[in-house]
Amino acid sequence: MASPDPHNPHSPPSPNDAQRPKKPSLLRSLGQFTGHIVSGITTKADAPQRTETNRSIEEETRTTEDGRTVTLRRTTIEEVEVRDDAG
Numbered sequence: 001m002a003s004p005d006p007h008n009p010h011s012p013p014s015p016n017d018a019q020r021p022k023k024p025s026l027l028r029s030l031g032q033f034t035g036h037i038v039s040g041i042t043t044k045a046d047a048p049q050r051t052e053t054n055r056s057i058e059e060e061t062r063t064t065e066d067g068r069t070v071t072l073r074r075t076t077i078e079e080v081e082v083r084d085d086a087g
Contacts, residue, residue: 046084054078 024032058074 048081048083051080051082052077053080 054076055078056076058076060072062070062072064070
């Protein structure tokens, strides 16, 4: 079998194509860059730094006595907060 041709859209994909992440578009990269700049401007310098370590979501769907469907959802977020206590 011949190797896939990147210039031919009808060639079969190589096995590595599914594993390789797609390169983000230019607009996506510019949006991320702008978001980082805005975040840097709007965040206070002495604000504590938070890192999310775990997030778990429990969801259960029930039917009430009158036939309505109700979804119960519990979201637990675990964070680590680092403060610079100067003094």
